[in-house]
Every structure is written in C-alpha cells, then in structure tokens.
Amino acid sequence: MKKLINNPDHVVEEMIDGYVKAHSSYVKRLEENDRSLVTSKETAEGKVGILIGGGSGHEPAFMGYVGAGMADGVAVGNIFASPPPAPILEVTKAIDKGAGVVYLYGNYAGDVMNFGMAADLAAMEDIQVEMVIGSDDVASAPKEEKEKRRGIAGEFFIYKTAGAAADFGYKLEDVARVARKTNDNTRSMGVGLSSCSLPQTGKPSFVLDENEMEVGLGHHGEPGIRKAPIDTADNVADELLNHILSDIEINEGDDVVVLVNGLGSTPRMELYIMFRRVEKVLKEKGINIYRSYVGDYITSLEMGGASITLTKLDDELKKMIDHPVDCPMFVQR
Amino acid sequence: MKKLINNPDHVVEEMIDGYVKAHSSYVKRLEENDRSLVTSKETAEGKVGILIGGGSGHEPAFMGYVGAGMADGVAVGNIFASPPPAPILEVTKAIDKGAGVVYLYGNYAGDVMNFGMAADLAAMEDIQVEMVIGSDDVASAPKEEKEKRRGIAGEFFIYKTAGAAADFGYKLEDVARVARKTNDNTRSMGVGLSSCSLPQTGKPSFVLDENEMEVGLGHHGEPGIRKAPIDTADNVADELLNHILSDIEINEGDDVVVLVNGLGSTPRMELYIMFRRVEKVLKEKGINIYRSYVGDYITSLEMGGASITLTKLDDELKKMIDHPVDCPMFVQR
Numbered sequence: 315m316k317k318l319i320n321n322p323d324h325v326v327e328e329m330i331d332g333y334v335k336a337h338s339s340y341v342k343r344l345e346e347n348d349r350s351l352v353t354s355k356e357t358a359e360g361k362v363g364i365l366i367g368g369g370s371g372h373e374p375a376f377m378g379y380v381g382a383g384m385a386d387g388v389a390v391g392n393i394f395a396s397p398p399p400a401p402i403l404e405v406t407k408a409i410d411k412g413a414g415v416v417y418l419y420g421n422y423a424g425d426v427m428n429f430g431m432a433a434d435l436a437a438m439e440d441i442q443v444e445m446v447i448g449s450d451d452v453a454s455a456p457k458e459e460k461e462k463r464r465g466i467a468g469e470f471f472i473y474k475t476a477g478a479a480a481d482f483g484y485k486l487e488d489v490a491r492v493a494r495k496t497n498d499n500t501r502s503m504g505v506g507l508s509s510c511s512l513p514q515t516g517k518p519s520f521v522l523d524e525n526e527m528e529v530g531l532g533h534h535g536e537p538g539i540r541k542a543p544i545d546t547a548d549n550v551a552d553e554l555l556n557h558i559l560s561d562i563e564i565n566e567g568d569d570v571v572v573l574v575n576g577l578g579s580t581p582r583m584e585l586y587i588m589f590r591r592v593e594k595v596l597k598e599k600g601i602n603i604y605r606s607y608v609g610d611y612i613t614s615l616e617m618g619g620a621s622i623t624l625t626k627l628d629d630e631l632k633k634m635i636d637h638p639v640d641c642p643m644f645v646q647r
Numbered sequence: 648m649k650k651l652i653n654n655p656d657h658v659v660e661e662m663i664d665g666y667v668k669a670h671s672s673y674v675k676r677l678e679e680n681d682r683s684l685v686t687s688k689e690t691a692e693g694k695v696g697i698l699i700g701g702g703s704g705h706e707p708a709f710m711g712y713v714g715a716g717m718a719d720g721v722a723v724g725n726i727f728a729s730p731p732p733a734p735i736l737e738v739t740k741a742i743d744k745g746a747g748v749v750y751l752y753g754n755y756a757g758d759v760m761n762f763g764m765a766a767d768l769a770a771m772e773d774i775q776v777e778m779v780i781g782s783d784d785v786a787s788a789p790k791e792e793k794e795k796r797r798g799i800a801g802e803f804f805i806y807k808t809a810g811a812a813a814d815f816g817y818k819l820e821d822v823a824r825v826a827r828k829t830n831d832n833t834r835s836m837g838v839g840l841s842s843c844s845l846p847q848t849g850k851p852s853f854v855l856d857e858n859e860m861e862v863g864l865g866h867h868g869e870p871g872i873r874k875a876p877i878d879t880a881d882n883v884a885d886e887l888l889n890h891i892l893s894d895i896e897i898n899e900g901d902d903v904v905v906l907v908n909g910l911g912s913t914p915r916m917e918l919y920i921m922f923r924r925v926e927k928v929l930k931e932k933g934i935n936i937y938r939s940y941v942g943d944y945i946t947s948l949e950m951g952g953a954s955i956t957l958t959k960l961d962d963e964l965k966k967m968i969d970h971p972v973d974c975p976m977f978v979q980r
Contacts, residue, residue: 333919
C-alpha cells in the first residue's frame with residue numbers, strides 16, 4: 315500500500331515532530347524522552363494527572379487527546395506497540411502535581427506490562443499511581459471475563475470522563491473510580507472491511523476477500539467472531555448492537571452516550587448511515603441518547619470499518635461527558 | 648469497494664438523516680426541502696447569512712460546517728453533484744435576517760449554474776445575495792486564469808473567515824470582501840494516491856498503478872499535472888509547496904495559515920509527516936505559520952492522498968481565523 319512517508323523506520327519520530335510543531339501551543343516534548351509529550355499549559359498544583367498512551371497508528375489516539383479537559387500527557391509507542399516504561403515514567407514525573415497520576419490504557423499484554431512497570435518505578439519516586447484498563451470490546455472475551463477483553467474505541471469515553479473528573483478537582487481514587495465506572499458501563503464492538511499495512515512491511519496485516527467483512531475485528535487486526543459477506547449498514551449495526559445490548563443491562567429510560575467510530579478509511583457518510591440505525595434501534599427501545607460522537611476517534615491506520623460504543627450514564631458521568639475539552643484533535647465546547 | 652451502506656440510491660438521504668439525529672442541537676432540516684439544513688440556533692436579526700454547499704462525499708464539507716462562527720445553512724447535493732436551485736433558495740429564505748446572504752461554493756460548472764440560478768430566484772424575493780467562488784487549486788489552471796481554477800480544501804478558510812466576519816456584524820458587501828480576499832490569498836495543491844468509488848457503481852472513479860501517485864489531482868478525480876511513481880513525503884510536500892509559492896507572493900516575515908488536508912483514507916500520521924516538512928520549508932524562508940490545521944477537512948469519500956493549502960494573512964484575516972467556531976464536525980475554542 316502507498317504511503318506518504320519518508321524512511322519507514324522514522325514514521326513515529328517524524329509524526330511526533332510534525333504534531334508538536336503543528337500544535338506547539340497545546341503540547342511539548344519532554345527533553346528527558348522524545349516519546350513523552352505533555353500539555354504546554356501549566357497544570358494546576360494539586361490536580362490529579364491524567365496519563366494516556368499506547369502504540370502509534372491509532373491517531374487521534376492517543377496523543378491527539380492531550381489538552382484541557384482530557385489528558386495531561388501521553389507516552390507514544392511504535393506502531394501498534396506499547397511504549398516502554400521510560401517514556402511513561404518521564405510523563406508521570408512531569409505531570410504529577412502532588413496529587414498522583416492515573417494511567418489510562420487498553421488491555422493489551424504489552425501495555426499492561428509496561429505501564430505496570432512504570433507505575434512501580436513511579437512508586438519508588440513517591441508518586442502515587444492508579445491504573446485503569448480499558449476493556450470494552452465485547453467480541454474479544456465472554457461476558458463473565460470482561461477483564462480479559464481488549465480495549466477499543468470505548469477508551470475515548472474513559473479519557474473524557476477521567477479528564478473531566480481531574481479538572482473538577484477530584485482526588486486520585488475518585489478520578490480512578492470515575493474511569494473504572496466508565497469502563498464498567500462501556501461496551502463496544504466493531505466490524506472490519508479492509509486491512510491496514512504497517513509502514514515497515516507495506517503488507518496488509520490481515521486479508522479479507524473482496525466482498526468479505528469481519529465482525530468483531532480488533533484494532534490491530536485481531537480475529538473477530540465471524541467472517542461473512544458484507545451486509546447492509548443496518549444489518550451490521552443491528553448485529554453489533556445486539557451483542558452490546560445483550561452484554562450490559564440498559565433499560566428503557568436509561569441514558570447513554572454513543573460513539574460511532576471510523577477505523578481509518580471509512581467515509582463519514584457511512585458512519586452517519588450507521589449512526590442513523592443505532593439511533594432508530596435505541597429510540598425503539600426507549601433508550602435516550604444523551605450525546606453522540608461520530609467520526610474517527612481511535613483508528614488503525616487506514617483500516618476500513620467501524621465500531622459502535624455505548625456507555626450507560628448516571629448523573630456523575632453526564633457531568634463529565636458535558637465538560638468542555640480543548641485538545642489538538644478533539645474540541646468540545 | 649466495500650461500503651457500510653444500505654440502498655446505494657439512498658446514501659445521501661440516510662447520511663443527512665443520521666447527521667441531523669446525531670447533531671439535532673446544531674442543525675435541522677427545513678420542512679420545505681429535505682436537502683436544506685440550517686442551524687438549530689436562533690440567528691440574530693441583521694446578521695449576514697452564510698450559505699455553503701456542494702456535492703456530498705466531501706464530508707466534513709459541507710454540512711459539517713454549519714454552526715456558530717461558520718455557516719448558517721447548507722444545501723446538500725448528490726454525491727459529487729451540485730444541489731439544484733430549490734434547496735439553495737429554501738436555505739437562503741430561512742437564513743436571511745434582513746442583511747442578505749453570502750453564497751460560498753467551489754468553482755465547478757454545476758455549482759456555478761445552480762447557485763447562480765438560486766441567487767436570481769432570491770433576488771425576486773428581495774433577498775440580496777453575494778456570491779464568492781473558491782478557486783484555490785493551482786494545478787487546475789494557469790496563474791493568469793485563477794478564476795478558472797477549481798476550489799479544493801482552501802474553501803475551508805473561506806468559510807472560516809466569512810463566518811467570522813458575519814459574526815462580527817460586518818455588512819453584506821464586507822463579508823463578501825473578506826471571503827474574496829481569503830480566496831485571493833489562498834493557494835492549494837494536492838496529490839492523489841488511490842481512488843474512491845461511488846456507491847451507485849462501486850467502481851473506482853479513476854485508476855492509478857500500484858506504485859503510482861497523481862500530482863495535482865482534483866477532488867473528484869479530475870486529472871492532475873503529472874503521474875509518477877510514489878515519492879517520499881518530503882519530496883511530495885516540496886513539489887506541492889513549490890507550485891504554491893511560485894504562484895503567490897509570500898515574503899519573509901509574512902504570516903500564513905496552513906492546512907494539510909487528508910482526502911479520506913490517509914492516516915493522520917502521514918498528514919503530520921507532511922506538515923513537518925511544510926513547517927521546515929516555511930521556517931527556512933522566514934514565513935511565519937500563524938495557525939495550523941491538520942486533518943480531514945474536505946474529503947473525497949475514501950480517496951487516498953493529501954493537499955496543502957496556504958492562506959496569506961493580514962490583520963483582518965488573523966482576527967477571522969482566531970474567531971471561535973462550534974460546528975458538529977469542527978470546533979475551535
């Protein structure tokens with residue numbers, strides 16, 4: 315696959331370089347580690363720090379979400395690979411304002427290991443760390459083993475609510491509680507239509523037939539639950555919603571926030587056609603959509619497909635969802 | 648190509664339906680015409696109305712830019728096809744607050760004809776209309792014939808500045824003057840890597856070889872100035888910038904706003920790698936980047952590639968660029 319890149323070994327380095335130059339009023343690189351980015355704005359003393367991160371290739375995630383109302387810093391890994399402990403630790407030290415730091419990341423073996431090691435190192439520097447691991451993908455493990463599930467687009471809502479809670483002056487354990495509640499209340503599932511290719515190989519990371527889709531596909535091409543001929547947007551949305559709604563109790567009169575997320579190369583047109591169906595189905599069930607997000611929030615390079623995320627809201631989470639955000643790749647007024 | 652759609656004949660209808668449902672606090676459909684969308688918020692009496700529009704398939708353009716600080720309404724065409732006069736006229740009538748309406752659209756034969764007819768019909772209803780036609784694509788006609796050029800991603804800056812001018816209470820002729828000055832000061836050029844396909848045919852709208860790019864490609868697959876083997880991001884950026892900078896006088900010490908726009912399926916990573924080079928080249932020339940935009944602003948379904956836009960700024964345009972915006976697909980604080 316053709317790419318607008320220079321040396322494939324330098325894509326992450328050059329992306330960060332361009333990103334920091336484009337948004338220098340928002341983010342800066344730490345001198346201590348060039349994979350450590352933090353907000354350019356002064357963070358208030360006593361505010362809990364929000365640290366996000368993971369592999370590259372998921373932009374706007376993760377670095378696009380550093381800014382007011384969301385994360386204070388990000389550790390940037392190679393493409394689809396966790397950052398090592400060093401950049402995580404440096405961000406931790408930079409954003410700790412005496413109130414501790416919450417790490418938010420997805421449930422992948424590499425991330426769990428590296429963020430865990432960084433937390434141990436932070437403890438040795440007397441920085442308190444709480445970790446909240448996103449595990450929203452219903453296709454990736456049975457209902458009884460939610461803690462084994464992958465984190466996909468629903469992680470966005472964890473950053474959103476935890477970032478707001480920290481802004482509101484919540485203490486470390488309360489920010490973590492809000493983040494965990496969000497994860498507990500969040501379910502996602504996706505469909506893949508076409509693969510992406512890693513810059514270093516140029517080869518597709520998985521292969522689908524010309525007319526085939528993969529239901530439940532993960533964000534790095536992890537296998538889904540079935541391959542099938544491509545179906546209508548309405549049928550696909552129904553299938554994803556059925557899995558989500560049979561996994562979490564959302565009743566008539568409940569409020570949810572909805573995210574229809576594009577995986578990279580899916581036109582907005584198709585995402586809105588998917589959203590149209592989601593809205594119809596939820597309306598028929600008497601479930602109220604409190605707020606909607608439609609677009610590319612967590613991608614996989616140029617992968618084709620989409621995911622649907624629902625998060626069940628209580629009054630506290632509604633307040634967090636409504637809080638304004640000002641990040642380079644996401645702004646909410 | 649695989650698409651998440653239902654009936655290919657209904658994609659625009661269903662997209663609008665999903666869009667209005669997702670963002671009902673921002674936009675509503677007019678009862679008079681289902682291709683006419685206007686802001687949900689009350690527009691102040693005496694404010695000049697901003698009307699944008701064109702074919703579908705370019706999302707976020709055009710309907711994503713209806714909201715505070717940008718457009719008051721949009722007329723939505725079929726895919727890559729101008730809206731007819733009727734939806735344009737209905738939007739005009741709905742958003743005219745006694746101060747007239749400015750039409751902003753790209754220089755395509757269908758748009759020129761249909762917006763022109765709508766303006767004639769509006770005149771018969773005693774609504775004053777000014778029209779400003781985007782013509783920023785340097786690859787599409789010689790320098791001496793700028794008025795023959797296509798409008799591409801640079802149109803975004805015309806909406807941005809005209810929307811701000813209207814918000815600041817400028818009169819009709821002054822809003823139009825700001826929009827025209829923006830167009831006069833704007834140059835863009837793009838590169839295509841891969842085609843998109845129309846939902847009704849499923850066939851690519853043009854074909855490039857596996858390793859080929861097309862420099863100067865238009866937003867609907869209009870031919871560029873040369874086809875060549877794919878080159879590095881830096882070389883491509885240099886080539887586009889050379890064309891732009893030899894077309895407009897931008898001197899050391901001048902201020903510009905930069906847009907690196909993705910055509911649909913280009914990962915953000917690649918856009919930032921392109922931006923990195925643009926920043927470097929402009930810095931070497933002593934040209935100051937006043938503000939940067941990197942992302943999908945005007946797309947062509949799932950087309951692969953990117954464009955670079957520069958707009959030379961004076962103090963008035965800086966003020967317009969800085970003005971906040973709150974639209975469903977673009978927010979600036």
